[in-house]
Amino acid sequence: MNRATVTQSLSVSFTVGLYGVAFGAASIAAGFSLLQTCLLSLLTFSGASQFAVVGVIGAGGSALSAITTASLLGIRNMLYAMRMAPILKVRGFTKIIAAEVTIDESTGVAIGQESLGADAMKHGFWLTGIGVYIFWNFFTVLGALGAQAMGNPSSWGLDAAVPAAFLGLVWPRLIGNFERALAASSLILAVVLSPILGAGLPIISTALLAVAFGWKARR
Amino acid sequence: MNALWISVLGTGAIAFGLKYLGHSIPEKYLTNPRMLRINTLIPIALLSALVGVQTIAEKGKWIIDQRLAGVAVALIALSLKAPYFVVVISAAITSAVIYRVR
Numbered sequence: 001m002n003r004a005t006v007t008q009s010l011s012v013s014f015t016v017g018l019y020g021v022a023f024g025a026a027s028i029a030a031g032f033s034l035l036q037t038c039l040l041s042l043l044t045f046s047g048a049s050q051f052a053v054v055g056v057i058g059a060g061g062s063a064l065s066a067i068t069t070a071s072l073l074g075i076r077n078m079l080y081a082m083r084m085a086p087i088l089k090v091r092g093f094t095k096i097i098a099a100e101v102t103i104d105e106s107t108g109v110a111i112g113q114e115s116l117g118a119d120a121m122k123h124g125f126w127l128t129g130i131g132v133y134i135f136w137n138f139f140t141v142l143g144a145l146g147a148q149a150m151g152n153p154s155s156w157g158l159d160a161a162v163p164a165a166f167l168g169l170v171w172p173r174l175i176g177n178f179e180r181a182l183a184a185s186s187l188i189l190a191v192v193l194s195p196i197l198g199a200g201l202p203i204i205s206t207a208l209l210a211v212a213f214g215w216k217a218r219r
Numbered sequence: 220m221n222a223l224w225i226s227v228l229g230t231g232a233i234a235f236g237l238k239y240l241g242h243s244i245p246e247k248y249l250t251n252p253r254m255l256r257i258n259t260l261i262p263i264a265l266l267s268a269l270v271g272v273q274t275i276a277e278k279g280k281w282i283i284d285q286r287l288a289g290v291a292v293a294l295i296a297l298s299l300k301a302p303y304f305v306v307v308i309s310a311a312i313t314s315a316v317i318y319r320v321r
Contacts, residue, residue, distance in 0.1 A: 168293070
């Protein structure tokens with residue numbers, strides 16, 4: 001294992017894992033129990049999807065809306081898995097573990113090691129995937145316990161921390177005017193539809209905007 | 220089983236299922252550029268929608284309160300290239316201060 005891959009994997013693991021605090025706190029604020037919060041991190045293990053579940057439920061949406069929004073956000077993990085499968089070549093139980101830790105970060109670090117060869121890609125994937133899994137779940141518990149101790153989420157600013165967390169997640173993706181236009185129109189559409197459609201559907205409906213934007217060739 | 224449990228277990232099952240499916244289908248099926256493009260755009264749309272709904276809507280109504288101020292500060296922090304944690308914390312502090320002063 002080369003040192004650069006290990007260093008990068010571990011620093012990504014810790015930094016990303018820390019955000020688990022924000023998730024744990026947001027989940028408790030949305031009304032989930034400590035056990036449910038931990039299960040979301042242990043089973044779903046995909047930050048954006050998890051935030052989406054607590055976001056939709058917290059806003060008063062149905063379970064179906066929450067699951068649909070989270071699953072739409074989870075499709076990209078399937079594409080990462082398709083990218084990683086020929087490199088990892090895993091079967092059986094190892095494949096189950098590999099699938100669970102296939103996320104933005106593990107795939108990102110693995111692809112970043114491409115110039116160092118297939119072994120470095122594998123090491124980067126496993127170290128980052130397992131590392132984020134450990135830190136993310138640890139910090140989820142910490143955030144959840146912290147939020148339980150705090151009481152009223154509004155008096156600690158958690159009500160604004162959740163949308164700010166979403167904003168921080170989407171920000172790096174807004175690389176051009178095309179992406180910014182989609183972001184702005186999705187935000188406006190969801191807000192405008194909220195009083196009409198309730199909490200969950202306005203969010204899901206913006207996926208159609210993404211389809212419309214992506215349909216015609218861009219640039 | 221209540222709505223919270225359904226959403227926890229349902230999301231977990233589908234999230235894992237999607238990942239496992241990806242490890243099982245050959246990469247050669249991943250060629251349609253239009254689908255790839257849409258896939259990168261979906262998170263942008265959904266996350267932006269969540270920002271809007273979480274900031275302004277509450278139980279299907281528009282409510283302008285401390286959350287909007289918090290998110291505005293987060294936006295400023297992001298445009299100043301602040302790290303993720305500073306962004307989230309600055310939004311929380313702003314919102315908490317306004318909530319307590321009011």
